[in-house]
Structure formats: structure tokens, C-alpha cells
Amino acid sequence: MKRIMALSPVLAAFSVAGALAAGGPTPWGDLVPGPHRVGFRLLEEEDLSRSIRVTDATPEVRPRPVRVYVWYPAQPAPDAEPMQFGRYAELADDDVWAGKVLDGARERTAFSRRPLARSLSPERLEALLAREVRAVENAEPVAGPFPLIVLAQGLYYESPIAHAMLCEHLAGLGFVVATAPLVGTHSPLVRLDVIDLETQVRDLEFVIARLRALPHGDPDKLGVLGYDMGGMAGVVLAMRNPDVDAFASIDAGILFGHPAGIPEASPHHDPTLLRAPWFHATQREFGTTPEGFEGVGLFDAAVHSERYLLLTDGMEHADYTSYALIEDRDPVIAYWGPRRGSERERYEAVVGYLVNFFGAYLTGDTEARALLARDPEEVAPGLGFTLERRAAAAPGPTYSDFLNALLAGDIDGAKKRARELHEHAPQHPLLLGPVVNRLGYHLLSSWELYDEAIAVFELNVEWSPETVNVYDSLGEAHMLAGNDELAILNFEKVLELDPDNQRAARILESLTGP
Numbered sequence: 001m002k003r004i005m006a007l008s009p010v011l012a013a014f015s016v017a018g019a020l021a022a023g024g025p026t027p028w029g030d031l032v033p034g035p036h037r038v039g040f041r042l043l044e045e046e047d048l049s050r051s052i053r054v055t056d057a058t059p060e061v062r063p064r065p066v067r068v069y070v071w072y073p074a075q076p077a078p079d080a081e082p083m084q085f086g087r088y089a090e091l092a093d094d095d096v097w098a099g100k101v102l103d104g105a106r107e108r109t110a111f112s113r114r115p116l117a118r119s120l121s122p123e124r125l126e127a128l129l130a131r132e133v134r135a136v137e138n139a140e141p142v143a144g145p146f147p148l149i150v151l152a153q154g155l156y157y158e159s160p161i162a163h164a165m166l167c168e169h170l171a172g173l174g175f176v177v178a179t180a181p182l183v184g185t186h187s188p189l190v191r192l193d194v195i196d197l198e199t200q201v202r203d204l205e206f207v208i209a210r211l212r213a214l215p216h217g218d219p220d221k222l223g224v225l226g227y228d229m230g231g232m233a234g235v236v237l238a239m240r241n242p243d244v245d246a247f248a249s250i251d252a253g254i255l256f257g258h259p260a261g262i263p264e265a266s267p268h269h270d271p272t273l274l275r276a277p278w279f280h281a282t283q284r285e286f287g288t289t290p291e292g293f294e295g296v297g298l299f300d301a302a303v304h305s306e307r308y309l310l311l312t313d314g315m316e317h318a319d320y321t322s323y324a325l326i327e328d329r330d331p332v333i334a335y336w337g338p339r340r341g342s343e344r345e346r347y348e349a350v351v352g353y354l355v356n357f358f359g360a361y362l363t364g365d366t367e368a369r370a371l372l373a374r375d376p377e378e379v380a381p382g383l384g385f386t387l388e389r390r391a392a393a394a395p396g397p398t399y400s401d402f403l404n405a406l407l408a409g410d411i412d413g414a415k416k417r418a419r420e421l422h423e424h425a426p427q428h429p430l431l432l433g434p435v436v437n438r439l440g441y442h443l444l445s446s447w448e449l450y451d452e453a454i455a456v457f458e459l460n461v462e463w464s465p466e467t468v469n470v471y472d473s474l475g476e477a478h479m480l481a482g483n484d485e486l487a488i489l490n491f492e493k494v495l496e497l498d499p500d501n502q503r504a505a506r507i508l509e510s511l512t513g514p
Contacts, residue, residue, distance in 0.1 A: 029325040029344045031165070031351060034172030039074025039139035040083065042067060042091060047206050052097075052186065065097055066206050069160045070178045071171035072216060073146055074139035083137050086129030089117070092159040095181035096188035105188065111161070119329040119336075128326065134168045144176070145218035147362035148211050151179040152204055152237075154228025154252075155190055156335070157321055158182040163227065165322035166351060173355060175362070176217040178207050182229065192229065192258075194265040200233040201266075205241070221245055221362045224276075225354070227320060228252055231280075232263040235298070238276050240268040246361035247305075248279040248354055251320040255280065256290055256297045271301035272424075275395055278302060279357040279372075281310040281320070281350050284386075304395040308372060310353055312346060313384040319343045320350060342383075349380040353387075396420050399430050406443070411455045418459050426463075436460045437473055450481035468498045475507070484511055 046063035053061050069091075089111040096109045111117055117125055149170060151163055160167070160179045167177045184190045185199040204224070212219040223246040226234025231252020238247040254263060263269050280287075280299070287309060289297060299309055318324065318336040324347035331337050353372070360369035376385040397417035405414035422431050429435065436456060444453035457474035464470050475490030488511050494504040 029165075029348055031169050031325075031348055033134065034169070034174065036073035036142060036172050036174060037076055037136065037139065038134045038168050038171045039072050039076065039141055040135035040137050040168075041070045041072075043070060043210060045206070045210060047202075050202070066180050066203055067095065068178055068180055068207050068210050069167070070176065070211070070214070071135060071167045072176045072214075073142040073144070073171060073174055074136060075142055076136040076139035080136045080139060082132045083135050084129065085131045085133055087137065088133070088161045088164050089129055092161045095159045096183055109188070111159075114159070115332040115335045116161075116323055116326070116329070119332045120326075121330075124328050133164070134172060141214075141216040144216035145221075146174050146176045146216060147221035147223065147358070148208070148217050148219070149175050149177045149223040149225055149358060149362075150204055150207050150211065151177060152200060152224070152226035152230025152233045153179060153182040154226075154230050155182065155192060157228060157318075158190065162321045162323065165325055166354075169351065170355070170358070173359075175223075175358065176211065176214065178211045180204070180207050190229070192260040192262065194262050197229070197233055197236065197262050197266060200229065201237050201268075204233060204237055223248070223358050223362050225250070225358075226252055228317070232258070235274065235278075236263050236266045236268050238278075239270055239273040242273075242275060244276045246279075246358055247274070247276045248281075248357055250281045250350065250354075251283060251286070251315075251317055252280075253286070254298055255282070255287060256293050257295075271296075271298055272304060272396075273398070274298075274302040274305045275392075277306040277308075277357075277361045277392075279308040279310070279353065281312060281353065283315055283317075284311040284313055287311040299390070303393045306392040307390040308357065309388045309390075310350070310376070311386045311388075312350065314340065314342055315346050315350075316343075319347055321347075346383055349383055349385065352380070396424060399428070406449075406452045406455070409452070411451060414452075415455055415459065419462075422459075422463060431463070433460055433464045433467060433470065436463075437469065440473055440477065444477055444480065450477060453477045454481065466497070468494055468501065471497070472501075472504065475504075479507070479511070487511060 045066045045068055047066050048063050050064040051061050052064050092111040093106060096105070120128060151167065153160065153162065158181050160181060163179065167179065170177045180203050182190055182200060184196050190196050208222065211217055222244055224234045224238055224244050225248045226232070227250050231249030231254050234247060234249055235254050238244040257264055299307055316336055323329065324343040327339065327344060329336065329339065356368040356371045359365040360372060371379060373389065376387050397420055399421060402414055402417040402421065405417055421428060437460060440453045440456035440460070443449040443456060454474065454477045457470065457477050460470040461474055471490045471493040475487045475494065478490060479487035488508060491504045491508045494501050
């Protein structure tokens with residue numbers, strides 16, 4: 001059966017016939033190697049801007065550890081040996097701070113206790129650990145520069161080992177890929193709340209900064225890929241960082257929200273600020289509007305992003321990870337059920353879509369982009385996938401555009417942007433009366449920008465014409481600017497709405513006489 005193919009020279013790892021990897025079964029299934037050898041490095045880092053307390057029983061505080069896994073196009077020495085899968089398993093033992101912070105927890109969080117290891121007999125596990133993978137540890141990188149992809153892990157799949165084969169595959173195709181384990185804010189165990197979500201976003205931003213410092217990466221080409229909770233963190237990151245060039249999410253609960261209330265609870269969650277192209281793949285049942293859902297789903301709300309929604313059949317949550325390539329797994333409660341026989345094939349098709357998406361938007365590959373427009377039945381026949389595409393609407397002004405126009409002295413342009421914002425979202429928290437009023441006084445008091453402050457107060461009058469305070473503020477701004485006649489008109493309006501307002505009466509008396 002044919003799988004989704006990348007036809008371009010840049011992504012030459014696939015062919016029209018769907019060639020299979022040579023040499024029989026590998027840890028990567030039938031994902032055909034790219035043109036590059038793969039290097040791997042582990043960077044043991046600390047984020048000096050954040051700290052953790054080791055235990056409540058001790059006063060010791062230390063910088064937050066961040067382990068950065070990096071895969072990249074490489075040129076290893078001729079006699080260099082690829083790593084074995086067991087090397088990833090060894091590294092996974094220290095993914096939740098155990099090695100340096102919580103020594104007593106190391107055995108409890110070891111790879112051997114995790115679902116993948118538990119799903120295999122001792123003989124099968126030993127065989128998996130002995131398998132060669134594609135990466136050569138600490139191999140010399142190819143000069144590049146290569147586009148960057150940062151991957152965010154998911155809850156219950158916290159270790160990078162869950163996506164190691166995908167990361168190797170992308171590196172072989174000419175991307176520099178990095179990730180970090182998913183670890184909580186104050187504890188290694190992750191909470192599904194806005195605090196630990198923000199921590200994951202900040203970890204990803206730390207990884208991005210570290211990745212951009214590598215000489216073989218292209219700092220101007222950045223993709224973000226998130227799985228499960230990592231998709232929640234990824235969409236928040238893409239919304240608040242306009243330098244994200246492409247965002248992909250796989251089986252992440254971001255279309256219609258999540259019972260935990262995230263990612264919507266993040267103050268940075270704003271669908272109108274998702275401007276990067278977005279590819280989302282998920283199980284069909286999670287891609288349709290849930291019964292009783294009120295509101296607008298993210299796929300409809302993110303109107304300024306070019307969006308792709310791939311709905312799949314016959315896949316469980318774990319089938320979107322590299323675990324789908326390991327075909328002799330036994331069931332593990334709460335993780336995956338019995339093998340159904342098509343997990344690997346469906347996962348490889350999803351990977352093909354990811355390859356073409358990032359190829360289209362990070363390398364500008366036109367043939368890869370054309371593949372995204374084709375019917376899935378043509379490129380992945382028999383799998384029952386469907387793909388919906390939405391074009392991006394031209395983005396309107398942002399609140400920052402409004403502020404920047406004010407500071408530049410473009411009052412007419414600032415008002416125009418503010419009115420467009422207000423028309424689109426009249427309940428936007430930054431456009432509510434008290435907030436607008438504070439902005440006006442900021443301009444008035446901090447820098448004596450009278451005209452700009454008056455413009456802000458005039459907007460407040462437009463939006464809240466029956467509110468006493470908007471006329472009081474506008475009148476005061478005119479009075480300080482020396483516009484006594486306009487100040488009188490506004491304080492007279494205050495008394496019209498509030499005849500007992502003694503402050504307005506005193507100011508009018510000072511302006512007009514007894």
C-alpha cells in the first residue's frame with residue numbers, strides 16, 4: 001500500500017512507489033532514510049532565570065535543570081558506530097531530574113518501569129535495546145544552516161524516547177530537531193494546569209534559545225511540533241511568539257478545549273494571534289464538535305492561520321508516537337490496547353504529512369505543499385484519513401499595533417486600529433473602560449503626551465458614552481493641554497449624567513468663574 005510521499009528534491013526520502021527501507025525491520029519501520037546521516041547530542045543545561053526546591057524538607061534551592069536532546073544532519077567519522085536504542089533508554093532514566101536532584105527517585109522513574117519496557121517480554125526488551133538506531137552520538141554536524149524544529153512532549157509520554165524515531169527521521173531529512181523532557185514546575189510529576197503548562201512553554205523557549213545558538217541551525221526558520229499536552233504548550237508558544245514559522249500538533253486537546261481548562265486559561269491564548277501555518281492531526285472522534293460544546297473551536301477561530309486538519313481512523317493515542325513502530329508490544333492499561341495490525345502504517349502516514357508540512361513552510365518546498373492539497377485517498381489510500389484545509393484571512397491590527405502607532409504619534413492610525421479591534425472583539429480585556437482609562441493616564445502623566453492621551457480618552461467615550469468617568473478623564477486631559485473650552489464641555493457632560501458630582505462642579509467653577 002502506498003504511503004504519503006514527499007516528491008521534492010529537498011525531501012527526497014520518499015519516492016512515488018513508496019520505497020521501503022532496506023534491510024528488513026528497523027526501529028523506524030518503513031520510514032525511508034533521508035539524504036543525511038544523523039547526529040545526536042544531549043545538552044545538560046540549567047535555566048538560571050528559574051529555580052526549584054529539591055524537597056520541602058531541605059532549604060536547598062537550585063536552578064531549574066533542562067535537558068536538551070538534539071538531533072541534526074551529521075558527517076560522522078567513517079568508523080563511527082550508530083547508537084543502540086538502549087542508549088535512549090539509559091538517558092530516559094534521568095529525564096525527571098532523578099540523576100541530579102532526586103537521587104532516591106531514579107529507580108522509581110527508570111525506563112524499565114515505564115510502559116514501553118513493561119509491554120515487552122525480557123527477551124523482546126533486550127532485543128529492542130540492542131537494535132541500532134540511526135543516530136551517531138556527538139557526530140560532527142553538517143555545516144547547514146538547517147531549519148529548526150522544537151518538539152514538545154505529552155503527559156504520560158514525558159520522555160523524548162517517545163518520539164526519538166521521529167526526531168531521527170526529521171534530522172535525516174535536513175532539520176535540526178530538539179526537545180526536552182516534560183517535567184513539572186515544583187515537582188517532577190506534571191500537573192494538567194496552567195502553571196505547569198506555562199513551565200513547559202518556558203522550557204520550550206529555553207530550548208529554542210539554545211538551539212539558535214548552534215552554528216548549523218537556521219535561527220530564522222523555526223517550526224514547533226507538540227504532542228498531547230505538548231500541543232497545548234506549542235499553540236500558546238506559537239500565539240505569543242510571532243517568529244514561529246510553522247506549528248504542528250498531533251492528538252492534542254486544543255480544538256475544543258479540555259476539561260482541565262487549558263490551554264485557554266493561559267493569558268497568552270488568543271486564536272487571532274496564531275499567524276503561523278498550523279497542521280493538526282488527531283483521532284476522528286476528537287476532531288468533530290463535541291455534543292454540548294458552545295463556542296467556536298480553535299480550527300474555526302484561528303482565522304489568520306493557514307490551517308490543516310487531518311482526521312484519522314484506527315489510531316489510538318499512543319499510535320501518534322514512535323511506539324507505533326514497535327510491533328510486538330503487549331497491551332498496557334491506560335496506554336494502549338492489543339495490536340490491531342495497522343498502527344505502524346498509519347503512524348508512518350502521519351509522519352509523511354508532518355514531513356511535507358514542515359518541508360512546505362520551513363524550506364519553501366512547493367511540491368511538498370502541493371501534496372498537502374491532495375486527497376488523502378490518493379497519497380495514503382485505504383487508511384480512511386480526511387484532510388480539511390482553511391485559507392488564512394488577512395490579519396487585522398493587534399493591540400501592540402495600536403500602542404506602537406500611538407507612541408509614533410500616528411493618532412489617526414492608532415484610532416483606526418483600535419476601532420477595528422473593538423469591532424472584532426468588543427469584550428477584549430485590554431479594550432475595557434478601566435484599562436483604556438489607565439492607558440490614557442499613562443500617556444498623560446508619564447510623558448505628557450496630551451494629544452495621544454486625549455485620543456485614548458475619546459475612544460473610551462465612543463465605547464462607553466453613558467459612563468461618567470470617561471468624560472471626567474477626557475475633560476481633565478483637555479484642561480491639562482490648555483483646551484479649556486473642550487474641558488468645559490466634558491465636565492458639563494459629567495454634571496449632566498451626575499448632577500451631584502462636586503468635583504466636576506469645582507473644576508467648572510475654576511474654568512468659568514463663579
